[in-house]
Amino acid sequence: MDALVTTEWLAGELGASDLRIVDATYVDAALGRDVAADYEAAHIPGAVFLNLGELRDTDNPLPMMLPSAEKFASRMQSLGLGDGSRIVLYDDSPWHTAARAWWMLRTFGAHDVAILDGGLAKWRAEGRETASGKETLRHRHFTVWADHKGVRTLDQMKANLASGDEQVVDARSAARFTGEEPDPRPATHAGHIPGSKNLPYTGLFNPDGTWKRGDALATAFAQAGVDLDRPIALTCGSGITASTLAFGLHLLGKDAALYDGSWSEWGADRSTPKAMGAKETVDG
Template identity: 40%
Template sequence: MSDNPFLIGAEELQRHIGREGLSVVDASWYLPAQKRFARPEFEAGHLPGAVFFDQDAIADKTSPLPHTLPSEAFFSEAVGALGIRETDTIVIYDGMGFFSAPRVWWMFRTFGAKDVRLLDGGLPAWVQAGFPLETGTSDKTPAPFDGRLDPNSVVFLDEMKRIVAEGAHQIADARSGERFRAEAPEPREGVRGGHMPGARSVPIGTLAENGRLKDEASLRAIFSEAGIDPARPVVTSCGSGVTAAAINFALASLPHTTVRLYDGSWTEWGSRDDTPVETGPAR
């Protein structure tokens, strides 16, 4: 059993499935290149009682950016319709183990839920343990969710510009090293390659092994090698704000309490002509 307070093992979760006050959430989301489709996979097999959290739908529809953080009211209505209360124990998982679930973990915590965890190893770990799956859709009785945005969890463009200009915080980028260095093209049209001045590369793939978050010693070594000091404030970024949350989760697991997420991430920063960009390795 993990001693990480933000993780729960498959065996422990299985003992509590169906308990009042427990909400299980499938937060699977995939990049186009992965050629996987989250909702059909959910309907083909998900944890008993789980609901599907659509990261592209529970978002700010007025924003030109993908899956941007929605308003308090929108988030509260959307997750309340899934039968989730902010007072529940909320367990999040995804189909890869440790990929998109941290984003939804971060969203629930950003909107005031206190007891939010990831299923250690995600859906693959549940299946490997031999536990049953349900198929089809999942209808829930709506519940009130009182969402209150924590402004200390998120960074928006104007503040991000100041952070970069002043070097006020460390910046950790979860994209691949090739994209960080502008050696590989960005997947979205019109987005420049490279990284924010002062940013450090912490690819999401380095944080987990076989779909499970690495242990504390390994995580500390990864951040040290990247030039990130967990004792100092960190802002995370990625392509569009999803995988950045994996760094938030890893830092919170050390623990680290002064980590925020730049919601617009590289899609916003790299598509503008008034934001500085560097290429090559971190300086």
């Protein structure tokens, strides 16, 4: 199974005994959407609802930190996602949150995982079948194996300021990156990690919501000043849209680490330096 699958491919695979389809839609409550209700109203037949808003470390004050391996495995098992499953993720979110689910699954040891290109919007635009209500779930064993080599902590990101070993690429909008637009979180500084590059996650998608591929995708990174042959650490607001950059790099055959705390941690920490503007002015 390719990492990025088409609606046509998925339609042909519906009902396969080893296929598990997952709705990984997540949006902030401020947008006024109830994504669980949206799922029950219409989803791809057989799909289960992941609920990324709850699949996190709820003891951590930061918004979207990785849960424990045990919590992750328990949730996967309850959704019927287990060993031997081919997992296809999709979303109906402006933030393309299937990529966050993909990154989490990879971090916790699942490797036969794909994203549906164009998500639910493309599926529905093509007039394909949807189901309503909840699916009947069958508990399956999920062998969890946490691999945190692709996860970066605050201390590691601070150390990287001095070493410069990894390029830091920020997936937020240009206005959030430069500090022109204030951060929406209380007591969080505007700006970005000094020395980081800005590639808004929207730059990885075509106008119809499908992923850029090949040269077009590589060009998006190149235009942001990213050297694909050097190590990369990714950041954003809370670790969600940075996951789209991680998936985009995966499509290009590259691995990248992700700073899970992202700006919600760095921007609120009084001890971290913050840069403002396209030409950096560093505070702290």
